[in-house]
Amino acid sequence: MAISDRVGRVAVVGAGLAGAVCARQLSFAGWRVQVFDKSRGAGGRLATRRASWQDAAGQSRTTKFDHGAVGFAATTPAFQAFAEQACRAGWLVSWRPVAASGTNDPGLMYVPVPDMPRLTRELLSGIDFCWDTPIDAVQRKDDGWQLRSRGEVQPGLFHAVILAMPPAQSAALLAEHAPGWAQQAVQVDMQPCWTLMGLADTPSAAPWDIARPHHPVIELLSRNERRPGREPQDGEAHWVAHARADWSRQHVERPGDWVQARLQDAVAECLGEPVRWRHAVVHRWRYAQTGLPLAESGDSCWWNAASGLxxxxDFLGGLGAEGAWQSAMALVEKMHWNAGARPASQQVAHPARAELQPSG
Ligand SMILES: Cc1cc2nc3c(=O)[nH]c(=O)nc-3n(C[C@H](O)[C@H](O)[C@H](O)COP(=O)(O)OP(=O)(O)OC[C@H]3O[C@@H](n4cnc5c(N)ncnc54)[C@H](O)[C@@H]3O)c2cc1C
Structure with missing residues (x-):
């Protein structure tokens, strides 16, 4: 392969917020970017799931539940500026949820509309994206990186590879090339979370958006249909219930039916009244949130300029979506200032200053 073909090609593995931010910033900075994700779309844990069922009259129905992050806060000026720009582009809205009595005011949050993956979809607009492509190995060749999915070599060689996945998944790919990083990654405590998505008759009294009940099973209960840009239906409550991390860990390998029954009972206990469910389903997040991000002890990203890895x-950058964004920005910054990373001809505007633009 001629050197001109390989310099400046980068593969980003993972199309959650960290991967999407990285891909966009690198693309702005002149890299030729290709994104891979094992799922059928972008978003990662900024997730929305479509549910289909038959109602009592036998009619087919569908609705959507935001079953990962409810939204995210912006605590630093840089991330606030990013979120405000995304609001102006129409990808996000700011939202101040009404908290149930006894629940602390969650403060101002940002929520992608009309669904959670919108933000990452927009960030990735115009960038090559291979979805449904789990990367199970990365191999260093003389003239670049090669990626494998389901044992098959993916076309192309890449000057750099960025892994933007939860730590256990990154560790599996890092073990051969950066055993020290792999070792640190496997030690990160990622908390699991069982999540119930359920559609029920409207409760007699729950005029709130979010509750953090004092309950041994439920950590967070939210009314999905009351969120901005979602689809309320008369007489229906669309519940999303996240189980506590310790409870989820204890029951992580239980069958979904068992978990669903417990979570449905728990929601009724939280509401203090029976719930007439019309449809319900559970989702298991094996890696939902980081207990203690590595940023607390040092680096907010890892970059090896010599190998291009x-x-x-979020496990590096700090808690939640803001941590994922910060980690991606820190990585792009490191790559940008590393002269060996790409040719001088590609050193365009500083990537951290790239403007968000609506995709039309
Ligand atoms: C239930 C729940 C509640 C949350 N609540 C909040 C909250 O209130 N506030 C907040 O800020 N954050 C919250 N979060 C966390 C927030 O969603 C994450 O911190 C953030 O989205 C992480 O982004 P990321 O890009 O680092 O990782 P991810 O979003 O996990 O993206 C990683 C991507 O990598 C892909 N991938 C993994 N392995 C492979 C592979 N081998 N090959 C190809 N692709 C692969 C995955 O499919 C995924 O798309 C919550 C998360 C969950 C699950």
Whole structure:
């Protein structure tokens, strides 16, 4: 392969917020970017799921539940500026949820509309994206990186590879090339979370958006249909219930039916009244949130300029979506200032200053 073909090609593995931010910033900075994700779309844990069922009259119905992050806060000026720009582009809205009595005011949050993956979809607009492509190995060749999915070599060689996945998944790909990083990644405590998505008759009294009940099973209960840009239906409550991390860990390998029954009972206990469910389903997040991000102890991203291998994600950058964004921005910054990373001809505007633009 001629050197001109390989310099400046980067593969980003993972199309959650960290991967999408990285991909967009690198693309702005002149890299030729290709994104891979094992799922059928972008978003990662900024997730929305479509549910289909038959109602009592035998009619087919569908609705959507935001079953990952409810939204995210912006605590630093840089991330606030990013979120405000995304609001102006129409990808996000700011939202101040009404909290149930006894629940602390969650403060201002940002929520992608009309669904959670919108933000990452927009960030990735115009960038090559291979979905449904789990990367199970990365291999360093003389003239670049090669990626494999389901044992098959993916077309093309890449000057750099960025892993933007939860730590256990990154560790599996890092073990051969960066055993020290792999070892740190496997030690990160990622908390699991069982999530119930359920459609029920409207409760007699729950005029709130979010509750953090004092309950041994439920950590967070929210009314999905009351969220901005979602689809309320008369007489229906669309519940999303996240189980506590310790309860989820204890029951992580239980069958979904068992978990669903417990979570449905728990929601009724939280509401203090029976719930007439019309449809319900559960989702298991094996890696929902980081207990203690590595940023607390040092680096907010990893980058090896000699090999062209980089790692970012919330487990490095800090808690939640803001941490994922910060980690991606820190990685792009490191790559940008590394002269060996790409040719001088591609050193365009500083990537951290790239403007968000609506995709039309
Ligand atoms: C239930 C729940 C509640 C949450 N609540 C909040 C909250 O209130 N506030 C907040 O800020 N954050 C919250 N979060 C966390 C927030 O969603 C994450 O911190 C953030 O989205 C992480 O982004 P990321 O890009 O680092 O990782 P991810 O979003 O996990 O993206 C990683 C991507 O990598 C892909 N991938 C993994 N392995 C492979 C592979 N081998 N090959 C190809 N692709 C692969 C995955 O499919 C995924 O798309 C919550 C998360 C969950 C699950």
């Amino acid at each position: 980089g790692v970012c994600g």
